[in-house]
Amino acid sequence: MPIQRTARRRHYLMCRPSHFTVDYRINPWMDPAKPTDTALAVLQWERLYALFQELGHTVELVEPVPGLPDMVYAANGATVLNGRVLVANFRHAERAAEAPAYQAWFERNGYTEVHAARHVNEGEGDYLVAGDRILAGTGFRTHRAAHAEAEHVLGAPVVSLTLVDPRFYHLDTALAVLDDDEIMYFPGAFSAESRATLRELYPDALIATEADAEAFGLNAVSDGRHVLLSQTARDLADRLAERGFEPIGVDLSELFKGGGSVKCCTLELRHAAPAPGGAQ
Numbered sequence: 001m002p003i004q005r006t007a008r009r010r011h012y013l014m015c016r017p018s019h020f021t022v023d024y025r026i027n028p029w030m031d032p033a034k035p036t037d038t039a040l041a042v043l044q045w046e047r048l049y050a051l052f053q054e055l056g057h058t059v060e061l062v063e064p065v066p067g068l069p070d071m072v073y074a075a076n077g078a079t080v081l082n083g084r085v086l087v088a089n090f091r092h093a094e095r096a097a098e099a100p101a102y103q104a105w106f107e108r109n110g111y112t113e114v115h116a117a118r119h120v121n122e123g124e125g126d127y128l129v130a131g132d133r134i135l136a137g138t139g140f141r142t143h144r145a146a147h148a149e150a151e152h153v154l155g156a157p158v159v160s161l162t163l164v165d166p167r168f169y170h171l172d173t174a175l176a177v178l179d180d181d182e183i184m185y186f187p188g189a190f191s192a193e194s195r196a197t198l199r200e201l202y203p204d205a206l207i208a209t210e211a212d213a214e215a216f217g218l219n220a221v222s223d224g225r226h227v228l229l230s231q232t233a234r235d236l237a238d239r240l241a242e243r244g245f246e247p248i249g250v251d252l253s254e255l256f257k258g259g260g261s262v263k264c265c266t267l268e269l270r271h272a273a274p275a276p277g278g279a280q
């Protein structure tokens, strides 16, 4: 009998892909010569947006900015833990203007601890909160030196992991947090040293196949019970079900053309614990 999983209500930030297209190439999945269909991207994204709400989660929206086609990948905008916000500082000039747009959203929405980052970091693309720790990627986007800044600003210990395969340029394309102490990942995306670290920290992790990793199955969002992931990652969905999770396949084929899927579109807002007796 698989374990009974319980979902925890989440609070997310998303950005409608109203201006989505692929007109530059900053990862191997992007091909500006290949046509994109913005209306279809919006339709597929709307389904994901509705799904989160059907599952009882709250989703906030940040206004998409014309000329920033990658802004739909909201996970990259910041990392939020205990109400503290570490804003992204993008590696590529094409995305640089997204950082102030995300920063402004947090400032307008009552976040009092909003930090502009000194070091290059791409938000939850490379920082995944797993229980009390932050798993932090480096190698392609987020600089190694940024990890200490994240630890300091967000107030949680960071475990640095090195990515080595350009197809998996952000940590969230190679690893997903399923629950506070449970993860799934594709070992081939990591350096030998980082593979050893992951084996030691998570001996029971779900190991994904290369095919499912390539289908962006690891770019998934879990609420502790439901796992939303690319519908083409079939084997991964079966393995999740065996472990008592409820996999929910999502079709984001248009956003795949920019090099992202479910997790890339979803930034988790982790609030500070409410004051005793205070309202949440």
Ligand SMILES: NC(=[NH2+])NCCC[C@H](N)C(=O)O
Residues within 6 Å of the ligand: 026, 027, 030, 070, 073, 075, 076, 095, 124, 125, 170, 172, 173, 258, 259, 260, 261, 263, 264, 265
């Ligand atoms: N969290 C993610 N992995 N986001 C995907 C970002 C995709 C975007 N085109 C980039 O290369 O920056």
